[in-house]
Amino acid sequence: xxxxxxxxxxxRALLKDSKQNTIQLATLDRDAARFGVDxxxxxxxxxxxxxxSSPNTPSLPxxxxxxxxxxxxxxxxxEVSHKAELVWWLExxxxxxxxxxxxxxxxxxxxxxxxKFQELLLESSPSSALSIFRDKDWEADRxxxxxxxxxxxxxxxxxxxxxxxLSPNENLKNWPTEIHDPAEGHSEGDKNSPEYEEAQxxxxxxxxxxxxxxxxxxxxxxxxxxxxxxxxxxxxEDRGMIWEEEELVL
Ligand SMILES: Cc1cc2nc3c(=O)[nH]c(=O)nc-3n(C[C@H](O)[C@H](O)[C@H](O)COP(=O)(O)O)c2cc1C
Numbered sequence: 251x252x253x254x255x256x257x258x259x260x261x262r263a264l265l266k267d268s269k270q271n272t273i274q275l276a277t278l279d280r281d282a283a284r285f286g287v288d289x290x291x292x293x294x295x296x297x298x299x300x301x302x303s304s305p306n307t308p309s310l311p312x313x314x315x316x317x318x319x320x321x322x323x324x325x326x327x328x329e330v331s332h333k334a335e336l337v338w339w340l341e342x343x344x345x346x347x348x349x350x351x352x353x354x355x356x357x358x359x360x361x362x363x364x365x366k367f368q369e370l371l372l373e374s375s376p377s378s379a380l381s382i383f384r385d386k387d388w389e390a391d392r393x394x395x396x397x398x399x400x401x402x403x404x405x406x407x408x409x410x411x412x413x414x415x416l417s418p419n420e421n422l423k424n425w426p427t428e429i430h431d432p433a434e435g436h437s438e439g440d441k442n443s444p445e446y447e448e449a450q451x452x453x454x455x456x457x458x459x460x461x462x463x464x465x466x467x468x469x470x471x472x473x474x475x476x477x478x479x480x481x482x483x484x485x486x487e488d489r490g491m492i493w494e495e496e497e498l499v500l
C-alpha cells in the first residue's frame with residue numbers, strides 16, 4: 251500500500267514551491283433564504299498545514315488545516331454537512347486538484363462541539379482515513395498545531411467573533427497583535443504581575459477559539475495542464491483503502 255498518486259503530485263509541487271500552501275475549501279450554508287434557495291455554497295482560502303498518514307496505511311492520508319471555532323464555516327461543517335470540496339491550484343506544476351472530502355472540526359475539549367467530534371470519530375467507518383486515527387490524542391495535536399503558529403497568527407484567535415459586525419466603539423488598538431506562551435516569557439516570581447495575567451488570559455482565550463480541521467479525501471479530480479495534451483483523471487478511494495485511477499475527458 252503506497253501513498254496515493256494525488257498526494258505525491260502535491261508533495262512534488264510543494265517541493266518546487268512551498269508557498270503553494272493555500273487551498274480553497276467549499277462548504278454548504280443554510281443561511282440562503284435571501285437568495286431564494288435552501289442551501290448556498292461558501293468557499294474560502296485555507297493554509298494547508300500538513301498531511302497526516304499512518305506508516306501502516308499510507309494510502310489514506312488526512313489533510314490538516316485550522317480555523318476559529320466561532321467562524322461560520324465551523325457551523326456549516328458541524329450543523330449542515332461535513333461533506334465539502336477543496337481545490338488546490340498548483341501554479342508551479344500547472345496542476346489542479348479538486349477533492350471531495352469529509353471534514354471534521356476539532357475544538358477545545360471545553361467547547362460544546364467537542365463531543366460531536368468524539369461521536370464522529372467513534373462512528374467513523376473502518377475504511378475511512380479518520381478511523382485509523384481513532385486513538386490519536388487529538389487535543390495534544392491541536393495544542394501542538396496552535397503552538398506552531400507565529401505570535402501574530404496566534405493573536406488572530408483573540409479577536410471578537412469572526413464575521414461579526416465591527417462595532418464603531420471597538421478600538422482595534424486594544425486587540426493583541428502578538429501572543430506568546432506566558433510560561434516562556436515570565437519567571438516564577440512574575441506570576442502575580444498584571445502582565446503575566448494578561449498574557450495568560452490572551453493565550454487561553456486564543457487556544458480556546460483555535461480548532462484543528464481534519465480533511466479526509468474521498469475522491470480527487472485532477473487536471474494537468476502542463477502537458478502538451480492537457481489531461482484529466484479521477485482518483486476514487488474504493489473503500490478498500492486503494493485509490494482507483496480513471497482517465498477523463500477534460
Ligand atoms: C491566503 C489566506 C489563507 C487563509 N487561511 C485560513 C485558514 O487556514 N483558516 C481559516 O480559518 N481562515 C483562513 N483564511 C481566512 C478565510 O479565507 C476566511 O476569510 C475566514 O476564515 C472566514 O470564513 P468563514 O466566514 O467562511 O468561516 C485565509 C485567508 C487567506 C486570504
